[in-house]
Amino acid sequence: MNNLKANKRETKSTGQNNQLRAKGLIPAILYGGKVENEKISIEKKQLKSFLESESFLSTVIELDIEGKKEKVIPRDISYHVTSDEPLHIDFMRVVSGSKIIIEIPVEFKNQEKSPGLKRGGVLNIVRRKVELKCPADKIPEKIIIDLDGSDIGTSIKISSVKLEEDVTPTISDRDFVIATVAAPTVVKEPEKPAAEGEAVEGAEGETAAAEGGEAAPQAKEGEQAKKDEKSKDAGAEKKPAEKKAADKKTPEKK
Numbered sequence: 335m336n337n338l339k340a341n342k343r344e345t346k347s348t349g350q351n352n353q354l355r356a357k358g359l360i361p362a363i364l365y366g367g368k369v370e371n372e373k374i375s376i377e378k379k380q381l382k383s384f385l386e387s388e389s390f391l392s393t394v395i396e397l398d399i400e401g402k403k404e405k406v407i408p409r410d411i412s413y414h415v416t417s418d419e420p421l422h423i424d425f426m427r428v429v430s431g432s433k434i435i436i437e438i439p440v441e442f443k444n445q446e447k448s449p450g451l452k453r454g455g456v457l458n459i460v461r462r463k464v465e466l467k468c469p470a471d472k473i474p475e476k477i478i479i480d481l482d483g484s485d486i487g488t489s490i491k492i493s494s495v496k497l498e499e500d501v502t503p504t505i506s507d508r509d510f511v512i513a514t515v516a517a518p519t520v521v522k523e524p525e526k527p528a529a530e531g532e533a534v535e536g537a538e539g540e541t542a543a544a545e546g547g548e549a550a551p552q553a554k555e556g557e558q559a560k561k562d563e564k565s566k567d568a569g570a571e572k573k574p575a576e577k578k579a580a581d582k583k584t585p586e587k588k
Contacts (some may be wrong), residue, residue, distance in 0.1 A: 355419075391437070442479045442513070468502075
């Protein structure tokens, strides 16, 4: 069982609690059972490894308050908005015989032994935590799902999970899904449109023209055509002048 040491505290105001935090202590409260609520403080360095655990809020802890030991469970943690440092923790006494509603984290094992995952399937996790109603002294640390033998299309429901006696899910009206082994998602690359190929060919033609390739002679032919048109126009202008000269040489008959 996990152990934590705590001290009693007499702080009442926010300023006094901030002074505790400056000394590396986290204010906390202990409640539950027939005993009055008790104000305590815990060293932050003790809590570091606990807070990093996903199952911290479902872990039974033996709290040593100046020599007096009690079984407790963390129920809530307040964090600073910007620094994410813990500011306050609520602990609840574990009273034998009483029942508690608590969220238990789900853990998956033997993923390497799943035929479905080996063939490229995807583990689709629907619920990372399951809310259970259980005796205060029988709180499971985690729900373990064994993926050994699971193939694509496998649906893991709460009915396939072995729970301790008197431990039941709070959702009791249906056999809800915790996870599935889904088929792999294949993304098909879209085909290139024909217009894109035509644009590329056009670009190649322009490049060839710029480099003096096949497109270059076309430009020369165009220039020759312009010259021919100019020659025709020049010939058309000379014909009226030649006609006038012929008229002057031929005498009129009386």
